[in-house]
Amino acid sequence: MTRLVAGPFNRVEGDLEIRLDVEDGRIAAAYVNSPLYRGFEQILVGKAPADALVYVPRICGICSVSQSIAAAAALANAQGLRPPENGAHLQNIVLAAENIADHLTHFYLFFMPDFARGIYAGEPWAKAAARFQAMGGDAQREFLPARAAFLRIMGLLAGHWPHTLGLQPGGTTRAIGRAEQTRLLGYIAGLRRFLEATFYGDGLEAVAALDSADALDAWEADASGGDLRAFLAFSRGAGLERLGPGPGLYLSFGAYPLDSRPAFARGVWDGGATGPLREEDIAEDHARAWMVRAAEGPRPPSRGLTLPDADAADAYSWCKAPRLAGRVAETGAFARQLVDGQPLVMSLSTRSGSNARNRVIARTVEVARLVLLLERWTAAVRPDDPFCVTMPMPDDARGAGMIEAARGSLGHWLDIRKGRIFNYQIIAPTTWNFSPRDGSGQPGACEAALVGAPVRPGEATPIAVQHIVRSFDPCMVCTVH
Amino acid sequence: MPGDLPPDASGIAAREAADEPGRHTLFWLQSGGCGGCSMSLLNADSPDLFAALDLGRIDVLAHPSLCEASGEDHHALIAEILAGRQPLDILCVEGAILRGPSGTGRFHLQPGTGKPVMRLVEELAPIARHVVAIGSCTAFGGVSAAGDNVTEACGLAFDGAEPGGLLGPAFRSRSGLPPISIAGCPTHPGWIVETLVQLGHGTLGASDLDAFGRPRFYADHLVHHGCTRNEFYEYKASAKEPGQLGCLMEHMGCIGTQVHGDCNMRAWNGEGSCIRGGYPCIGCTEPRFGERDAPFLETPKRGGIPVGLPTDMPKAWFVALASLAKAATPERLRRNALSERIAVPPGKASGKPK
Ligand code: SF4
Ligand code: SF4
Numbered sequence: 001m002t003r004l005v006a007g008p009f010n011r012v013e014g015d016l017e018i019r020l021d022v023e024d025g026r027i028a029a030a031y032v033n034s035p036l037y038r039g040f041e042q043i044l045v046g047k048a049p050a051d052a053l054v055y056v057p058r059i060c061g062i063c064s065v066s067q068s069i070a071a072a073a074a075l076a077n078a079q080g081l082r083p084p085e086n087g088a089h090l091q092n093i094v095l096a097a098e099n100i101a102d103h104l105t106h107f108y109l110f111f112m113p114d115f116a117r118g119i120y121a122g123e124p125w126a127k128a129a130a131r132f133q134a135m136g137g138d139a140q141r142e143f144l145p146a147r148a149a150f151l152r153i154m155g156l157l158a159g160h161w162p163h164t165l166g167l168q169p170g171g172t173t174r175a176i177g178r179a180e181q182t183r184l185l186g187y188i189a190g191l192r193r194f195l196e197a198t199f200y201g202d203g204l205e206a207v208a209a210l211d212s213a214d215a216l217d218a219w220e221a222d223a224s225g226g227d228l229r230a231f232l233a234f235s236r237g238a239g240l241e242r243l244g245p246g247p248g249l250y251l252s253f254g255a256y257p258l259d260s261r262p263a264f265a266r267g268v269w270d271g272g273a274t275g276p277l278r279e280e281d282i283a284e285d286h287a288r289a290w291m292v293r294a295a296e297g298p299r300p301p302s303r304g305l306t307l308p309d310a311d312a313a314d315a316y317s318w319c320k321a322p323r324l325a326g327r328v329a330e331t332g333a334f335a336r337q338l339v340d341g342q343p344l345v346m347s348l349s350t351r352s353g354s355n356a357r358n359r360v361i362a363r364t365v366e367v368a369r370l371v372l373l374l375e376r377w378t379a380a381v382r383p384d385d386p387f388c389v390t391m392p393m394p395d396d397a398r399g400a401g402m403i404e405a406a407r408g409s410l411g412h413w414l415d416i417r418k419g420r421i422f423n424y425q426i427i428a429p430t431t432w433n434f435s436p437r438d439g440s441g442q443p444g445a446c447e448a449a450l451v452g453a454p455v456r457p458g459e460a461t462p463i464a465v466q467h468i469v470r471s472f473d474p475c476m477v478c479t480v481h
Numbered sequence: 482m483p484g485d486l487p488p489d490a491s492g493i494a495a496r497e498a499a500d501e502p503g504r505h506t507l508f509w510l511q512s513g514g515c516g517g518c519s520m521s522l523l524n525a526d527s528p529d530l531f532a533a534l535d536l537g538r539i540d541v542l543a544h545p546s547l548c549e550a551s552g553e554d555h556h557a558l559i560a561e562i563l564a565g566r567q568p569l570d571i572l573c574v575e576g577a578i579l580r581g582p583s584g585t586g587r588f589h590l591q592p593g594t595g596k597p598v599m600r601l602v603e604e605l606a607p608i609a610r611h612v613v614a615i616g617s618c619t620a621f622g623g624v625s626a627a628g629d630n631v632t633e634a635c636g637l638a639f640d641g642a643e644p645g646g647l648l649g650p651a652f653r654s655r656s657g658l659p660p661i662s663i664a665g666c667p668t669h670p671g672w673i674v675e676t677l678v679q680l681g682h683g684t685l686g687a688s689d690l691d692a693f694g695r696p697r698f699y700a701d702h703l704v705h706h707g708c709t710r711n712e713f714y715e716y717k718a719s720a721k722e723p724g725q726l727g728c729l730m731e732h733m734g735c736i737g738t739q740v741h742g743d744c745n746m747r748a749w750n751g752e753g754s755c756i757r758g759g760y761p762c763i764g765c766t767e768p769r770f771g772e773r774d775a776p777f778l779e780t781p782k783r784g785g786i787p788v789g790l791p792t793d794m795p796k797a798w799f800v801a802l803a804s805l806a807k808a809a810t811p812e813r814l815r816r817n818a819l820s821e822r823i824a825v826p827p828g829k830a831s832g833k834p835k
Contacts, residue, residue: 007592010543010551013516017592035590036579038513043628048776054763058624058666061517105523113549134549135541136531148526148751155750159758161524162517162667163765165778166758173723173759175821183752308631310587318588387821388724461552477515 011110014476030450037318041306044424064162065098066405070412076169078399087171102406103363108143146194171388201226208368211343244449244468246354250335255404281325287439304425321435331408334362356471428478505570509544514576518616525670533674537681572609577618577625581633620662627771642768662694666765704737707745716810718818727818735761738791
């Protein structure tokens with residue numbers, strides 16, 4: 001057996017190190033370490049509850065809006081407040097815009113450049129892959145201006161991105177009129193144009209209507225071009241469908257609430273069927289984390305404990321290990337679309353489950369669905385109605401904000417006593433996916449997904465490992481908030 | 482959307498430029514932060530990021546969101562730089578320096594080597610021609626140092642407003658400049674690319690930086706300058722609830738009259754700013770950003786007067802002018818200030834200009 005220490009992984013958000021045990025050219029075991037601790041849960045103690053909205057977006061630059069929305073939801077939950085319809089629409093639009101930008105950023109900046117690397121120079125598709133080269137290949141040079149133009153939505157509705165204070169428990173602080181509504185439609189139309197001409201090479205509706213793995217194969221064979229078809233071809237060549245299997249248990253907190261019903265359903269997918277998510281099943285295990293451990297074992301986040309201990313025995317990561325009724329769950333776009341019953345993702349799940357290829361496809365499906373929703377929500381804004389309401393914060397209250405960020409389920413649990421934050425606990429999506437082992441020795445989702453991945457002779461940071469790691473689109477800064 | 486040029490044209494330009502002399506290398510290191518300044522950098526438009534790098538003749542050796550290399554290739558690059566075989570012109574550090582626990586730096590170890598990142602920064606900084614602190618965490622400690630500062634976070638050359646930080650007050654990079662602090666949380670993409678391009682063109686000197694090392698091209702302004710709510714400010718017609726149109730200083734915690742930045746003079750994400758988004762300036766470019774004596778969205782007052790008054794304005798004058806202004810507030814502003822949308826439009830119903 002040989003041991004490799006892989007890292008840093010560039011083109012993931014934040015710092016990541018993975019220890020790999022290699023046997024007979026395959027990964028036998030993986031240990032995922034987040035080598036950074038940031039301490040936000042400690043910073044928040046003693047603050048005025050509303051100040052959470054200043055701090056939490058700064059947990060993560062790539063999903064700052066998700067953090068804001070989760071905090072606003074937790075505060076609103078503590079107050080018993082619900083935003084008016086306009087406020088709910090604008091919150092959903094801002095969150096969806098961040099998620100769309102995240103998915104596309106993952107595709108163009110983080111994931112695709114691996115196909116353009118020297119290791120694939122001999123492949124028949126190498127020439128086509130050159131378009132996706134890191135640091136300014138033509139695809140990136142087309143994508144970045146399109147991304148910046150689309151994120152004008154954030155300038156318009158949220159002041160700026162990342163890090164806004166415009167997302168409040170009672171709605172949004174920027175009321176819009178017909179002119180802004182029209183501009184919003186214009187920014188969405190600009191993205192649609194980029195997606196249809198460059199990313200999909202097809203109409204959004206046609207992509208959103210793909211309803212099975214066979215339908216996707218037929219669509220790929222149609223040869224109309226577009227960067228998504230290029231991905232499908234490269235991933236066939238690189239065998240991505242066989243890399244990085246998921247744990248079989250998938251989790252979504254539900255996304256984009258309107259009239260108390262989320263646009264993407266809340267629940268779990270367990271071995272082929274959907275079921276309800278039971279919040280009380282969630283607990284965080286510290287057995288292998290550099291964290292003080294509660295005597296009674298894993299605690300639910302509503303009573304969670306975050307105290308660093310750099311000398312904790314047996315520990316190898318700053319990341320805790322959240323578990324659902326003691327089991328490992330994967331979260332992210334694949335899980336979200338599966339739990340929602342999206343036909344293509346359900347069919348991919350039946351054919352080959354969650355894996356390095358299907359995770360990327362789920363994101364592209366989600367982007368198409370979200371742009372269609374953006375158009376609907378924008379048209380539904382009624383400029384003469386209120387956008388934001390307020391209500392006093394009780395001196396003692398608890399609240400939970402359970403939402404979906406681009407990378408999956410994000411929860412904030414808040415305990416207010418005597419008008420101040422007494423406890424604030426956060427479980428980020430990548431905390432689920434990149435957790436270390438727990439007290440019973442179960443590896444986290446990514447640790448397990450890496451087992452069996454091939455290692456080519458001489459590789460120190462195996463390309464298969466890189467594909468698998470990036471297929472989760474990890475966000476390590478969130479993980480170690 | 483791709484700009485006026487057909488997309489490939491800029492690609493060709495970049496390939497041709499690679500043969501030119503006088504190019505500058507850039508190494509971007511993420512320390513203890515949220516990555517938001519990198520994300521903000523990607524928002525650069527007119528010119529977009531790659532076009533700006535072309536303009537500044539800058540070659541990116543490493544950037545965590547952009548570069549191909551990982552693991553061993555990344556370590557090899559650092560070894561080449563430290564050995565002096567790979568010239569380093571611009572070192573950008575993003576994120577606070579985490580010195581904890583107890584000064585060991587173990588809260589942030591470099592993946593793959595287990596070396597404290599603060600040590601790596603100490604080794605690279607003297608080699609680089611210019612050292613740039615990206616964002617308020619890197620400049621001062623920022624939000625990373627808030628609360629009890631359990632991670633012992635500090636900036637490159639400041640610990641809050643105190644000179645010092647990781648590199649010490651006397652540190653000068655090979656160019657003779659102190660670390661350039663592109664403070665902001667996040668920092669504006671324009672602030673970064675305009676600084677980098679000026680470094681690339683050799684046009685940024687010591688007199689272009691303020692006392693905290695911030696480029697004066699944006700730090701010589703106040704956030705208040707160009708604020709779309711200035712008419713409300715003049716008449717002290719103030720918002721009381723989030724989303725209302727009035728000035729945010731009196732009740733909503735805005736400190737834009739004291740904070741350095743051209744946030745209301747250049748657009749964020751095409752057309753935004755904090756205040757245009759309906760929420761106050763919370764002073765993210767300032768050395769003490771991250772902690773506040775009062776809740777951020779409330780204005781602390783003494784005797785009914787906001788504690789924080791405009792920079793260089795005598796308090797008595799402010800009070801006198803404010804009470805005069807309040808007495809003279811037009812009904813239009815009084816009502817609009819408390820509304821989410823314009824309730825009373827300007828001008829007489831006749832529409833005749835006077
Ligand atoms: S105090 Fe703040 S809201 Fe009021 S005019 Fe100045 S910058 Fe604008
Ligand atoms: S307006 Fe104030 S808080 Fe907002 S970005 Fe500018 S300096 Fe920072």
